[in-house]
Amino acid sequence: GENVEQHPSTLSVQEGDSAVIKCTYSDSASNYFPWYKQELGKRPQLIIDIRSNVGEKKDQRIAVTLNKTAKHFSLHITETQPEDSAVYFCAASPEKLTFGTGTRLTIIP
Amino acid sequence: DTEVTQTPKHLVMGMTNKKSLKCEQHMGHRAMYWYKQKAKKPPELMFVYSYEKLSINESVPSRFSPECPNSSLLNLHLHALQPEDSALYLCASSPLPGGTDTQYFGPGTRLTVL
Numbered sequence: 226g227e228n229v230e231q232h233p234s235t236l237s238v239q240e241g242d243s244a245v246i247k248c249t250y251s252d253s254a255s256n257y258f259p260w261y262k263q264e265l266g267k268r269p270q271l272i273i274d275i276r277s278n279v280g281e282k283k284d285q286r287i288a289v290t291l292n293k294t295a296k297h298f299s300l301h302i303t304e305t306q307p308e309d310s311a312v313y314f315c316a317a318s319p320e321k322l323t324f325g326t327g328t329r330l331t332i333i334p
Numbered sequence: 335d336t337e338v339t340q341t342p343k344h345l346v347m348g349m350t351n352k353k354s355l356k357c358e359q360h361m362g363h364r365a366m367y368w369y370k371q372k373a374k375k376p377p378e379l380m381f382v383y384s385y386e387k388l389s390i391n392e393s394v395p396s397r398f399s400p401e402c403p404n405s406s407l408l409n410l411h412l413h414a415l416q417p418e419d420s421a422l423y424l425c426a427s428s429p430l431p432g433g434t435d436t437q438y439f440g441p442g443t444r445l446t447v448l
Binding site for chain 1: 374375376377378379382390424432433434436437438439440441442
């Protein structure tokens, strides 16, 4: 089955700086890669996703890049704000979602 | 309605109790999911229903019994649970099954087994 690795497990950045979270996956059949943000005690919420026919996707301060050859994808958050503090999960799916282990992002005011 | 709802928010049960978790969506989604999430861990898939039929069971113990009475409702029946089953149980739905549609999560039921 699919295996997704996510790094780093924790990340602290100064407010206004950029944050990058990286994931690798194992199943070359995976073709859908969402990113979820989960605040403490809340539900996971989709923040951006990318499909295998696209190399990059951007939505305001958030962007995701995908390298299918290397089987890795990354989340980029620019101009970070305190409300970006949360746990971020990547996931990959050939037919069902497999989540990465999560990154706890802390924005330092 | 653009949300997945779950009841109850919290549930405490003994190992001999029988209880049920309920999930509802009115977005016309044809796939519904149950996930289990332990503290500081990612969600783990338990069951997938596609067009109201069970399509994936991730080798979940039989003390967890899913049910999909109609296209908007998903239940998870609990019986003879163990303390290690304490977790956040998340329901999700997506427009279509197959794993490549966006999944929308409910707020979860926080279950404590004593």
